[in-house]
Amino acid sequence: MTKLRLAIIGAGPAGIYAADNLLKAERRFDVSIDLFEKLPAPYGLVRYGVAPDHPRIKGIITALRDVLDRGDIRLFGNVEYGTDLTLDDLREHYNAVIFATGAVRDTALEIPGIDALGSYGAGDFVSWYDGHPDVPREWPLDAASVAVIGNGNVALDVARMLAKHVEDLLPTEIPQNVHDGLAASQVTDVHIFGRRGPAQVRFTPLELRELGELRDVDMVLYDEDFDYDEASRQAIATNKQVMVIDRILQSWRQRPSANGAGGEASRRLHLHFYAKPVQVRTDAAGRVAAFVYERTRPDGQGGVVGTGELREVAVQGLYRAIGYFGTPLPGIPFDKRHGVIPNREGQVLHKESNEQVPGVYATGWVKRGPVGLIGHTKSDAMETVRHLINDQASWWDPAHPEEEAIPALLAARGVAWTDLDGWHRLDAHEIALGAPHDRARVKVVPRDEMVRVSRGE
Numbered sequence: 001m002t003k004l005r006l007a008i009i010g011a012g013p014a015g016i017y018a019a020d021n022l023l024k025a026e027r028r029f030d031v032s033i034d035l036f037e038k039l040p041a042p043y044g045l046v047r048y049g050v051a052p053d054h055p056r057i058k059g060i061i062t063a064l065r066d067v068l069d070r071g072d073i074r075l076f077g078n079v080e081y082g083t084d085l086t087l088d089d090l091r092e093h094y095n096a097v098i099f100a101t102g103a104v105r106d107t108a109l110e111i112p113g114i115d116a117l118g119s120y121g122a123g124d125f126v127s128w129y130d131g132h133p134d135v136p137r138e139w140p141l142d143a144a145s146v147a148v149i150g151n152g153n154v155a156l157d158v159a160r161m162l163a164k165h166v167e168d169l170l171p172t173e174i175p176q177n178v179h180d181g182l183a184a185s186q187v188t189d190v191h192i193f194g195r196r197g198p199a200q201v202r203f204t205p206l207e208l209r210e211l212g213e214l215r216d217v218d219m220v221l222y223d224e225d226f227d228y229d230e231a232s233r234q235a236i237a238t239n240k241q242v243m244v245i246d247r248i249l250q251s252w253r254q255r256p257s258a259n260g261a262g263g264e265a266s267r268r269l270h271l272h273f274y275a276k277p278v279q280v281r282t283d284a285a286g287r288v289a290a291f292v293y294e295r296t297r298p299d300g301q302g303g304v305v306g307t308g309e310l311r312e313v314a315v316q317g318l319y320r321a322i323g324y325f326g327t328p329l330p331g332i333p334f335d336k337r338h339g340v341i342p343n344r345e346g347q348v349l350h351k352e353s354n355e356q357v358p359g360v361y362a363t364g365w366v367k368r369g370p371v372g373l374i375g376h377t378k379s380d381a382m383e384t385v386r387h388l389i390n391d392q393a394s395w396w397d398p399a400h401p402e403e404e405a406i407p408a409l410l411a412a413r414g415v416a417w418t419d420l421d422g423w424h425r426l427d428a429h430e431i432a433l434g435a436p437h438d439r440a441r442v443k444v445v446p447r448d449e450m451v452r453v454s455r456g457e
Contacts, residue, residue, distance in 0.1 A: 002029040002392070005401045007090050007097040009081045009329075011037035012044020013064060013374060014364025015100035018381040020067045027389050033073045034094075034406060038080040039133065040418045040450040041426060042068065044102055048130045049123075051157040052172035053164070055440070060374055068420055074403075076410070077418035078451055082330035084415045093405050095395040096359045096388060099329060099348075100381075103339060103365040107323040109149065113280030114320070118143060118288035122150070122158045122321035129161055129182075131175040133447035138177070141185035143317030147291040149277055150321030151194030152202040156211055158319050163190045163217050163267050173434065173441040189268045191313055193275040193293060196304050198225060198249050199232035201273075205244040211269060212248065218257035218265040221249065225273040229298035272313075274298075276306060280318060290314050324370040332360065341366050346384025347391070358394040361387065422454030429453045 006022065008015045019033045041047060043061055050057045068075060079085055081101075090097045106121025113119070118140070127135045141162075148159045166182040174182075194201060201208075212219050226249075228236070235242045249271075257263030274296045281290040292312045296304035325339035333351045335342045341362040342349045348360040363384040364377055410417050418426075426444065433442035444450050451457075 004029050004031045004096070004395070005094045005398060006031065006033045007094045008033060008035045008100055009097060010044065010100035010102060010364070011035045011042035011075060011077070012100065012102055012364070013046060013060065013377050014102065014381060015098070016042070016064045016067050017378050018098050018100060018363050018385055019073050021381050021385045022388070023072055025385055025389060029392070032403060035073055035075050036079045036081060036085060037075065037077045040078040040447060040454055041423055042075060042077065048132045049126055050130070051161060052130065052174045053160070053169055055172070075420045075423065076406070077423065077454070079410065079415055079417050084410065084413060087331035089409065091359070091396050092399050093401060094398055095401070096361065098361040098363055098384060098388070099332065099341060099366055100362070100364045101327065101329065101366045103324040103326040103370040105325040105327055106320060107325045109277060109320045109322055111277050111279055113282055116280050116282045116288045117286050118316060119280055119318045122148070122154050122319045123324060125158055125319055126154065129174065129178050131178060131443035131445045133445055133450060137445065139181050141181060141187060143315065144186050145189040145315045146187055146191070146317040146319065147313065147315040148190060148192045148319045148321055151192070151196070152321065153204060153207045155192055155321035156203055156207045158321050159190045159192050159269060160211055160214065162187050163269050164214050165216060168215055170437070171439060173430070173439065173443055175443045175445045177445060188266065189270065191270040191272060191291070191315065193272045193277070193291070195274070195276050195296060197228070197232055197273050197298060199228065199235045199242055199246060200302060201245060203245060205241060205248065208245055208248050212252055214269070216265045217267045217269055218263035219252040219255060220268050220270040221253050221258050222272065226253070229300055231298060231300055231302045235302065274304060276304070278310060281312070288316055288318050291318060324365065326366045333357065338369060340369055343367055345387055346380070347387050356394070359396040416451050416455065418451060418454040422456070425456060426450060426454045
């Protein structure tokens, strides 16, 4: 009986679901799977891309943990593809590889002044407040008024974390350095800007509703944004999610603080629609001083057109939350325009010829772009695995498929890798750090400390 030795690069939901789907699939061969992760801990964006006050989303970790804890997948953490492990290594030791490396870079926003001091990618801020080991420990929160550009859930997460009082985050797993940074925050006003109208946002209702439940934070909306055109009214009437979102926004409009009337809260969240980014103005020191946008209007088909009217809001900080972008991988084709690995249903393709690259597959955001929720990730993985199974004739023929070859290779290169037992040690350590303070956990942030705890050193 043939045995498939498979490497999966990336131990977030996409990689773990791919492994799970393959192990459960009907097939005529045995399977041995090694899961490689560049961070010392698994779970990818569920651990490092979800706001700490979203425990229900982090509940996904329970399902991922169940897959890993079955014991039929080996985990190699703190191993970086392209540095610690190359494509040639994979060919020598495996029959195939699935790349599940996600999309973690912020999509660029090409407007004048976007690189000013105080202008950030939302992804970097998310990584900071989630305790990612590879970002600075400190984050400047000295701006009183801040702009968040984007109308998706990441924009809501960033705005909520900026506006929320730090004591309300204490029950969560925020690291100590994040708590200290947020406690010193000078933020009083957060402005969220979207190009289109309230009926075209990409928020999910649950995320949006949470925004209006923040303690000591007023919601500020503007009547001019709610003069709906026929396309918007139709969307509200026919789409349940849009209808719920409209209901939430309309309820906020009834609050005393709406329309800039002024409430009693110490912080405010302003929602601006029909606002196309034009420019970031700077002061003499090169810092963010104002956000300039063009007022747009509905085009009658669910989109918008510019009106030519420019408006300006004074801010001292700006976060762009307009999407994530994939990162090129050594030796693997990459579509620079879309930020993905070119593929046909997960089968990686040569860019020039569009022919399949034998033995190489992709799943998750690096396959389809940063869209969709966990359900999409599961079906994505299933599609990729189906092709992997059917492509048996084009698998690689490794010279050294022995399982013990990989630990020996990493040891010879001085790689301090972490394994599943190590993750259990780190997990227990973080929970123990939080217990005396009635917190879910306190995340360990420094990479070297994560590795030391994981390896029991």
